[in-house]
Amino acid sequence: MPYSFGNLAKNRKGSLITINYKRVIETWFDDEHKEYFYTREPNARFLDMGDISDQVALKEKLKCKDFGWFMENVAYDVYDKFPKLPKNVKWGMVKNKASSVCLDTMGKAAPAYIGTSACHGAGSNQLFRLNEAGQLGVGERCVEADADSLKQAICRLGTVDGPWRYEDETNHLIHRLHGYCLTLQPHSRTLALAPCDPNNTYQQWTITHKAPSW
Incomplete structure (x- = not known):
């Protein structure tokens, strides 16, 4: 600069x-x-x-x-490619119940895998948001998942929706397209989608925020 x-x-x-x-x-x-x-x-x-x-x-x-x-x-004509954003229903640190680590972009630019690290509460690479239309994102990027990984990707132009929903009762982050839950694999410490299990704490996530202590 x-x-x-x-x-x-x-x-x-x-x-x-x-x-x-x-x-x-x-x-x-x-x-x-x-x-x-x-x-x-x-x-x-x-x-x-x-x-x-x-x-x-x-x-x-x-x-x-x-x-x-x-x-x-x-x-x-801006709204043709960049529609008005729905409100966030959840935002903040996404913390795993079993391991107490948080989702983290690891400082990488999209497209890139998302990992986990110790929760720091300062936002930035650990600040995720879920909007009313099911878009899970971090900053201007969207979160995508499959059976093998969780990734941040450039959002599809002209869209503000997504496949995600959060269940308050079970603390599950559910990918509606696959019908599976976001899971932290306990041995490899990688993130992926897996069949939802209400007893699996590696599938339980809290999404909370607080005023950062910069």
Whole structure:
């Protein structure tokens, strides 16, 4: 990056890139469109973005139209490829009951296998989200699975849905297409789909979040 964030970087905790995104969002977006950003980046709600009063004052002085007007009149075709996001029903660390480890992208870019590591609560590579339409994702990537692996992949263009659902009673993450549950294999420590067993704690997952302690 050939520039610095100047005063914004002083004593800031969390991702500076995401902090800067939040400053843009909170300055220019209306309430509806802000929520799409926070759906993708739930931890951004906790970030200290600093003072944006000058930016908001400039927006008001220039009598700028709201972001909804922009989307309706200028960028109306964006929704063809990037539909409005359903709300998250669950987000946070995905923790296995049997081993107390969490799903982790291991810092790899998609397409890549997803693994597990000690739960750290700082979000980032361990922050997963499940939306109302069944899309399980991490950031802007989607989670796919089969009998042998769990992967993060580039989401299919024009879609916001997916095959996943979470059962609160059993703590199962179920892949609706296969009808199987996400399972941590106890010997290999790999992730895969397997027939659901209510007594198998390696198939039981909690999805929780908390304010990160950056």
